[in-house]
Amino acid sequence: MAKPHLNLVTMGHVDHGKSTLLGRLLFETGVVKEEEIKKFEALGDKGKAFKFAWVMDDLKEERERGLTIDLAHRKFETDKYYFTLIDAPGHRDFVKNMITGASQADAGILVVAADDGIMPQTREHAALAFTLGVGQLAVAVNKMDLVEYKKEVYEKLRSEIMEMLRVVGFRNADKFPFVPVSAFHGENVTKPSEKMKWYSGPTMLQALDSFVIPPKPIDKPLRIPIQDVYSITGVGTVPVGRVETGVLKVGDTLVLEPSGKTGEVKSIEMHHESIPKAEPGDNIGFNIRGIAKNEIRRGDVAGLPSSPPTVASEFVARIAVLQHPTAIAVGYTPVFHVHTAQVACQITEIINKLDPRTGQVVEEHPQFIKKGDMATIRVKPTKPLVIEKVSDIPQLARFAIRDMGMTIAAGVCIDVVKAK
Amino acid sequence: MGRVAVTIRVMPEGTEVDLGELERRIRELVQVGSISREPIAFGLEALLVVATVPDAAGGTEPLEKALEALPGVGSVQVVGITLI
Numbered sequence: 001m002a003k004p005h006l007n008l009v010t011m012g013h014v015d016h017g018k019s020t021l022l023g024r025l026l027f028e029t030g031v032v033k034e035e036e037i038k039k040f041e042a043l044g045d046k047g048k049a050f051k052f053a054w055v056m057d058d059l060k061e062e063r064e065r066g067l068t069i070d071l072a073h074r075k076f077e078t079d080k081y082y083f084t085l086i087d088a089p090g091h092r093d094f095v096k097n098m099i100t101g102a103s104q105a106d107a108g109i110l111v112v113a114a115d116d117g118i119m120p121q122t123r124e125h126a127a128l129a130f131t132l133g134v135g136q137l138a139v140a141v142n143k144m145d146l147v148e149y150k151k152e153v154y155e156k157l158r159s160e161i162m163e164m165l166r167v168v169g170f171r172n173a174d175k176f177p178f179v180p181v182s183a184f185h186g187e188n189v190t191k192p193s194e195k196m197k198w199y200s201g202p203t204m205l206q207a208l209d210s211f212v213i214p215p216k217p218i219d220k221p222l223r224i225p226i227q228d229v230y231s232i233t234g235v236g237t238v239p240v241g242r243v244e245t246g247v248l249k250v251g252d253t254l255v256l257e258p259s260g261k262t263g264e265v266k267s268i269e270m271h272h273e274s275i276p277k278a279e280p281g282d283n284i285g286f287n288i289r290g291i292a293k294n295e296i297r298r299g300d301v302a303g304l305p306s307s308p309p310t311v312a313s314e315f316v317a318r319i320a321v322l323q324h325p326t327a328i329a330v331g332y333t334p335v336f337h338v339h340t341a342q343v344a345c346q347i348t349e350i351i352n353k354l355d356p357r358t359g360q361v362v363e364e365h366p367q368f369i370k371k372g373d374m375a376t377i378r379v380k381p382t383k384p385l386v387i388e389k390v391s392d393i394p395q396l397a398r399f400a401i402r403d404m405g406m407t408i409a410a411g412v413c414i415d416v417v418k419a420k
Numbered sequence: 421m422g423r424v425a426v427t428i429r430v431m432p433e434g435t436e437v438d439l440g441e442l443e444r445r446i447r448e449l450v451q452v453g454s455i456s457r458e459p460i461a462f463g464l465e466a467l468l469v470v471a472t473v474p475d476a477a478g479g480t481e482p483l484e485k486a487l488e489a490l491p492g493v494g495s496v497q498v499v500g501i502t503l504i
Binding site: 018019074085086087088089090091093094096097098100101227228230231232233235238240268269270271272283284285286287298340402405406407 | 422424426431434435458459460461462463464475476477479480481494495497498499500501502503504
């Protein structure tokens with residue numbers, strides 16, 4: 001039987017050894033051949049020091065030459081799973097892609113260097129993982145060799161990281177596996193470390209096998225954000241999109257919001273094959289009768305009339321300001337990227353400002369917020385927008401805020417005032 | 421910082437768009453790692469374009485805008501990103 005597949009996102013501060021850990025995992029699981037490692041060892045001390053990180057670089061060069069850009073080297077298997085690795089970029093602008101992108105990570109590895117501890121980027125990535133709905137993390141406390149494999153250093157950092165994860169929202173942080181590793185020396189990556197006999201938990205590889213396949217959100221109301229719409233000769237109107245939640249069946253009557261237009265689903269296709277029903281994660285086209293092509297547009301959301309998509313006249317959101325050249329005040333109207341929609345929204349109230357380290361309110365109604373701040377804001381879309389409360393349908397609650405060609409902030413909707 | 425592999429789904433304006441021609445235009449415009457075809461539904465096919473951008477350059481918007489502006493393109497959607 002084929003092993004189940006999991007998308008695994010790796011996150012952490014840029015200098016904490018993500019590449020080395022990935023290189024080591026790929027090497028010790030046999031994806032990267034020994035000759036490739038030897039090649040770097042032959043380069044002398046510098047080659048030795050960077051050999052595992054350089055494996056990743058070398059693969060990168062191959063890809064840039066266009067040879068293996070199918071990303072095949074980013075897959076490896078364990079006893080239980082096939083993993084596809086998504087390595088989170090360092091630049092904040094990519095946060096938009098992670099929020100609106102179609103490849104959902106099922107689990108994550110957070111890498112924190114033992115000698116450096118929690119850095120702002122560690123916290124940012126952890127918060128992003130939570131916002132993205134990555135419900136399970138494994139934490140690698142890396143570079144244990146630089147702290148002489150000391151248990152006390154690991155234990156102290158472990159409790160700090162657990163507290164940080166709780167603050168960003170992971171209530172189940174105490175269930176996450178924490179592994180003290182030295183990716184560079186291969187300690188506790190796939191083999192138990194002789195140097196850390198005080199540690200009796202899983203190796204990194206075993207920790208990955210403790211992940212579970214997240215259940216598909218089929219019991220939630222149906223939501224299909226529309227990516228594009230076509231009029232196909234001999235078929236009719238065909239909206240295309242990915243099912244986020246719920247189940248779509250042939251014969252269902254659908255309502256598209258914000259327009260409120262309804263129509264009947266005559267057929268559903270995925271990869272050119274006719275299917276009787278579609279589930280979360282399916283990229284589909286469906287033929288709908290009763291609605292013309294020009295009555296549907298990108299950013300609309302399809303649902304069932306019994307629980308239609310929520311059109312917001314205003315909403316309350318929790319945001320983290322990632323970058324902004326100056327400051328954000330009431331009246332600011334940047335573009336919100338929510339599912340497939342892009343709508344300018346005005347910030348009508350900054351309700352409070354939170355301490356990112358503790359999650360506690362530090363100021364009510366601040367005059368402005370800036371880079372590094374977390375805040376609760378009230379927002380008014382300049383035109384009708386479908387957005388859901390995170391407690392109802394988290395898949396349609398997250399958004400990125402963009403302005404001046406930058407991703408300014410990431411956030412989730414925590415309350416909605418319905419327009420109808 | 422490294423480079424980021426971006427996977428973009430390029431949807432044509434309709435089933436009548438010549439995907440071979442569109443692929444040629446995309447290759448002229450950006451240095452791509454690979455382009456493959458992805459069957460969608462009802463005869464409609466998308467192009468899956470993999471390209472790399474520097475992490476430091478920040479974001480995929482210039483790439484998305486450039487592809488969106490090509491004749492025959494209906495919409496583009498970044499479906500995957502990863503550091504390489």
